[in-house]
Amino acid sequence: MFRRLIYHPEVNYALRQTLILCLPVAVGLLLGHLQQGLLFSLVPACCNIAGLDTPHKRFFKRLAVGASLFAVSSFTVQLLLADNLPLPLIFLGMALLLGVTAEISSLHARLLPASLIAAIFTLSLAGNMPVWEPILLYIFGTLWYGLFNWFWFWLWREQPLRESLSLLYRQLADYCEAKYNLLTQHTDPETALPPLLTHQQKVVDLISQCYQQLHMLAAGKQSGYKRLLRTFQMALDLQEHISVSLHQPEEVQKLVERSHAEAVIRWNAQTISARLRVMADDILYHRYPQRFAMDKQIAALEKIARQHPDNLVGHFCEYHFSRIARILRTQRPLYARDLMADRQKRLPLFPALKSYLSLKSAALRNAARLGVMLSIASLVGNAFHLPKPYWILMTVMFVTQNGYGATRVRILQRAAGTLAGLIIAGVTLHLHVPQGYMLLVMLAITLISYLILRKNYGWAMIGFTVTAVYSLQLLSLNGEQFIVTRLIDTLIGCFIAFGGMVWLWPQWQSGLLRQNAHDALEADQEALRLILSDDPQPAPLAWQRMRVNQAHNALYNSLNQAMQEPGFNAHYLDDMKLWVTHSQFIVEHINAMTTMAREHHMLTPELAARYLESCEIALQRCQQRLEYDEPGESHDANILEGPETLPDTALSVMEQHVHRILGHLNTMHTISSVAWRQRPHHGIWLKRRLG
Template identity: 80%
Template sequence: MWRRLIYHPEVNYALRQTLVLCLPVGIGLLLGNLQLGLLFSLVPACCNIAGLDTPHKRFFKRLIVGGTLFATSSLIMQLLLLYTAVPLPIILMVMALLLGVTAEISALHARLLPASLIAAIFTLSMAGNMPIWKPMVLYVSGTIWYGVFNWFWFWMWREQPLRETLSLLYRQLAEYCEAKYGMLTQHADPETALPPLLARQQKAVDLITICYQQLHMLSANQQNGYKHLLRSFQIALDLQEHISVSLHQPAEVQKLVAKSHAEAVIRWNAQTIAARLRVLADDILYHRYPQRFTMEKQIEALEKIARQNPDNPVGQFCHYHFSRIARVLRIQRPLYARDLMEDRQRRLPLWAALKSYLSLKSAALRNAARLGVMLTIASLFGAFLHLPKPYWILMTVMFVTQNGYGATRVRILHRSAGTIAGLAIAGIALHFHFPQSIALAAMLVITLVSYLFIRQSYGWATIGFTVTAVYTLQLLTLSAEQFIVPRLIDTLLGCLIAFGGMVWLWPQWQSGLLRQNAHDALEKDQDAIRLILSNDPEPTPLAWQRMKVNQAHNALFNSLNQAMQEPGFNSHYLADMKLWVTHSQFIVEHINAMTTLAREHNMLTPDLAQRYLQSCEIALQRCQQRLQYDGPGETQDANILDPLEGLPSGPLSTMEQHLQRILGHLSTMHTISSVAWRQRPHHGIWLNRLRRSD
């Protein structure tokens, strides 16, 4: 019982965040300086947004950089406000543009921009009420406390972050396997059956990407303590490879189901695998040794169906992949030894990042300018409302602004609704005049409960945080009731400004980025097919290239999902793109299956492999050229050979069947593109007549 409590991801996270916030308050209460303890608890908010609690091989270096930026932002804000006549809007704009270069260094460094701006906004509320050095010391000491506490916490649960991700990955693979093979007769129409499977496949690949990033950040390959988790991750890669292969043969599936009880047997196998994966997910999360496992009866029943229907490829297909999944789950070792290639993303040195940042094409520059303009507008609204320090509007803008339109819209809705409910609850509670001890105990419980829900429902967590924020003001000023209505107005203003900024200030519409992501996905497909059809493909590059294909397709799928939530999109264009992405997913699944065959040396003759490679490259070239030009497709493709010319007909090997289906999907994708690109929405400068790579 205690394992399920202490190792549960939400409980572990809530305990860590609550203790790092509330211990300084408790120490301040014991020392008779509660106000300083409450102010000290503001610093972890900056550290959380900056991602300084992310386990990393450069953990303390990132803490030093973060604490230095917080203190520097605080100093600049106070000096410019107290000793110069520089208006607040200009200060915020300049700080946003200066700190924006962090996003060019790496994605993790990019989180330092909003965190440093929030540190400056917190300082705005304290400027003039205490000496200049005091907020700086507060930020430095608070960051040190935050770093030491989290280092100690991760030292006690060294492997827990990776365990949580692996557990989620195994659960997602279980859901994907159960959904894909549970009801085969429902998969006859890909337009209705595939989107739910795509969403599950996307989540699995996203979790695999997170695992790669965590392994790279922790240098886990060089630490003996992570060996069993590395083995679990490699097992998950094998499972994903065999679960996410293409079974899109509706006619053959229907024939097999009509002639035998194959559907029940395949569902039995899938449910057995899914149940075992859920057990392994709990074993990984709660530090338990896995029990013995076998599914011989299920595999024998599947083998019998494949033997009774030798002319139907579905039976052999399922037996081949399920038997290998069963072997992995039985021996609890990966099918082959692979070296996990580290994440190829590198952080840029400061000077190189600065050079890239000073370009009008820089996404980091646009994001920093967007934040700067939104903060400028928020400060001007504060001046219009005669607010000397409009810190609440500014903080709301920072808290609700996310990377994309859809995420920002959801955060705004949760923030505004949670704030209204929290202020109403706090306003009622203030009339009861609870003693300080009861108020602090209630704040502790509310903080813990809020952190239990924050990763699942930001709106419910906002209710709790709003109540604790009001009571913090009450303990600091003894007059929190007069802040309730102004804070509500400030929150709604901040949400409106953030929404307007994401819609009108240089938005990066995902519907406009679909073409670039589609081109990247085709390029990764081409690289994978070249590697698979090479003379002697090595297992490690094969596995890494397969994951890059899956990740590129996921980027395209994410863009499509976000584009469908954007205002004013072209429904016909996105419907065509949804079909295009569906066929792209089939290609990904065929590449997954071909990777397995290539690793087991189920290869074509060199001459036949070369002919198929040329045909695939011709088909991919046609699709890529159709993505590059807005004009009619016929003029651009007139001089390109037919990719199906010169290929063998008649009985085909398994590898040839996959390649033939890939060519068929590419032909359909080219036809769809000829219609889709001409009716797509034009969102400003992100689409040109010729696609220009950055």
């Protein structure tokens, strides 16, 4: 019971965050400096947003960079305020200067909002204490935050990676169960495929997250991570075999009608899913796995395959399920692979600055958007005669997310949570609770709020709002007077953030669909070149297979976000949804072909070259259809001829996969032509060529 409690991700996270916040308060209370302890607890908010609690091989270097930026932001705000520079110009200039961090890497990009929040906190403190005090507060606060997290991760070593791997195995179990519970429904992709795409999306996201964690930890060089590295490689093999598909609904239906294959296949899938969930718990709670075997289930599949030799579905399921069973029984991956280095771009400062100064830079656009929103918030504060509109500014920063949909959800949750929290705080302040009891209540509320924060942001905001009002009461004994003001400030900040995401250089995902689709086809083409080459190597094959899955995942994510965006043509998005559906089928065929190529189920060099040429022609036709904006015309000089007709007799399994890929590409080319007639006719959609 204790092991389950202490290793649970939400409990572990909540304990860490609560101790970081409350220990300085407790020390301040014991030393008679409660106000300084409460102010000290502001710094972890900046550090959390900056991602300084992310385990990293350069942990202390990132900590020093974060502390320096917080201190410089604090000093800059106080210096410019002393020179009577207008607040809108201060925040616009700071946002544009700090925005270059986003060009260095995605992790460095989190330093921009964190530094701006440090400046906003300083704005609320300026004039109430000496200039040097907020600077020291950030330096020592970040040092405390870093040392505590370093000690915590040393105490719970490997736990962040274990949490990600546990989630990955649980998602693989859900994916496997959902896929084979829908076995007889695959005749209608419109209803069967969306839930499977959602599961596949979650699995690939978690695999990408594990790749990043392994890279950031340099886990390949540490002996303590060897077992987790092996567990991750097992997950890659499992995802490869679970996500494959023959996509032969007619053959599946025939086999189900002639035998009890559906029950046997579902029995295998449920056995595998149950085992994966047990393994997820074993990884998370540091338990050694128990023995496992599913010989009876595999034997039943083999019997069906022998009884129906003319139906490929039985052989297909027996092949992939037997290999999954071998992984689960031996607790080892199917083959030894070297995990290729993470190829995430990380630019040094000066090349990043050069890239940032381009008008095409997404980082520059994002920094300018934040700067303008903060400037507008400052002007609104001046209009309401607020010399320090820090609550409006903080609300803008906290609710602004990467996309329109995420920002909209965060705004609704923040506004509702703040309203409920202010009502609760206003009622309880009338009870005049003694200071000691108030601190105990704040401790309990903080722990509960962090327990539910990652899954229920709105409910957590109720607790955080109550503790914020209580903190104001303890700092200035007038927290009750700020309740209505804080509510109005929150609503103003939410409105400004929403307007900024809609009207200030929005990066609509529907406008990026074409580029993401082009990138997915490029990844498919490179994978097919490796698979149909003379000597496919396992390591490049495995890496390219994951790139194919990730590229399709990016396309699917942008489609999902585009479906939630306002004011766009639903017919265009419906056509692109169908295009993405066929792209998913190609990904599944590439997954299956990668397995076969690694096990040397090869075609003759002449036949492989012939098929590769046909695939490349079909892929280039699809890419060019996306690239040229004429909706229905065909340019002989630019569009390549279609692939030559290939024989349909005595095809091997590898050839069947290639034929189905060609069929999907032909359909996608037709869909692209139809989709262009439905596209919006303004802005980014009028570009004739992709960048």
